[in-house]
Amino acid sequence: MKRPWVILIAGIVVALLGYFGFYFVCTAPCRSIAREQEPELAWLKKEFHLNDAEFARISQMHASYLSGCAERCQRIDEKNQHLKELLASTNTVTPEIDQLLSEAAKLRAECHKQMLQHFYEVSRTMPPEQGRRYLAWVQERTILPDNHQDMQDMHH
Amino acid sequence: MKPENLHRTLREWEIHEPLPPRFQERVWQRIAREEAQTSVNPWTLFSNWLGQFLARPSMAVSYLVLLLFCGLLAGYWQARVEQTHTLEQLGSRYVQMMDPYHSRH
Numbered sequence: 001m002k003r004p005w006v007i008l009i010a011g012i013v014v015a016l017l018g019y020f021g022f023y024f025v026c027t028a029p030c031r032s033i034a035r036e037q038e039p040e041l042a043w044l045k046k047e048f049h050l051n052d053a054e055f056a057r058i059s060q061m062h063a064s065y066l067s068g069c070a071e072r073c074q075r076i077d078e079k080n081q082h083l084k085e086l087l088a089s090t091n092t093v094t095p096e097i098d099q100l101l102s103e104a105a106k107l108r109a110e111c112h113k114q115m116l117q118h119f120y121e122v123s124r125t126m127p128p129e130q131g132r133r134y135l136a137w138v139q140e141r142t143i144l145p146d147n148h149q150d151m152q153d154m155h156h
Numbered sequence: 157m158k159p160e161n162l163h164r165t166l167r168e169w170e171i172h173e174p175l176p177p178r179f180q181e182r183v184w185q186r187i188a189r190e191e192a193q194t195s196v197n198p199w200t201l202f203s204n205w206l207g208q209f210l211a212r213p214s215m216a217v218s219y220l221v222l223l224l225f226c227g228l229l230a231g232y233w234q235a236r237v238e239q240t241h242t243l244e245q246l247g248s249r250y251v252q253m254m255d256p257y258h259s260r261h
Contacts, residue, residue: 004210007216008206010220015224017227019227021231022231027239111257141258142251
């Protein structure tokens with residue numbers, strides 16, 4: 001084979017090696033997180049720069065919160081199921097439906113309270129700056145209502 | 157003029173002027189040039205251009221460095237896009253764990 005062709009092919013091989021090499025190195029942290037037993041918590045550790053001690057405490061809080069959350073979710077599911085049956089049987093807002101809606105809202109408010117409580121505890125376990133960032137980030141995605149623009153978009 | 161007269165005149169016609177110098181050689185060169193032009197295809201052109209382009213060591217090294225740089229840049233960019241996507245996804249999953257009913261609103 002002529003030398004120019006060897007150089008041409010070598011260039012393509014070098015480019016491919018560069019591409020896959022850099023891609024492999026740069027995505028290694030993400031792959032490592034995805035391989036963790038709880039990738040969401042591993043993400044939390046990376047995103048908010050937690051040390052091992054902070055991470056261990058937050059993991060305990062997380063497990064404790066999830067067990068309570070599962071119980072509350074079950075109660076919400078039961079209420080929703082009951083509400084579904086009532087809604088299927090009538091075409092007006094009966095006192096029973098009214099009461100059930102109030103109970104569901106109360107249950108949902110209780111969920112929000114527990115969730116907020118958990119967020120505060122987690123944020124206090126983090127370094128102050130990261131804690132503030134975590135709180136702002138998580139509240140914006142859970143507790144705080146959709147912004148006005150989103151609501152306007154939905155209406156139009 | 158009658159045709160038989162024309163034929164006789166042509167047969168008797170003699171050229172006394174000498175040919176220009178290297179006449180035959182020029183004719184053959186011209187024939188070779190014409191043949192070369194008609195047989196060249198894009199692949200041969202590319203091959204010739206490549207041979208000339210990469211014959212110089214400086215150009216060959218520049219070419220290799222440029223392709224390496226392009227590969228690295230593309231790999232970095234692709235990894236960055238994928239990393240951002242994965243982290244956003246994990247963040248959403250964390251929120252979903254915290255508030256399972258959030259998306260059903």
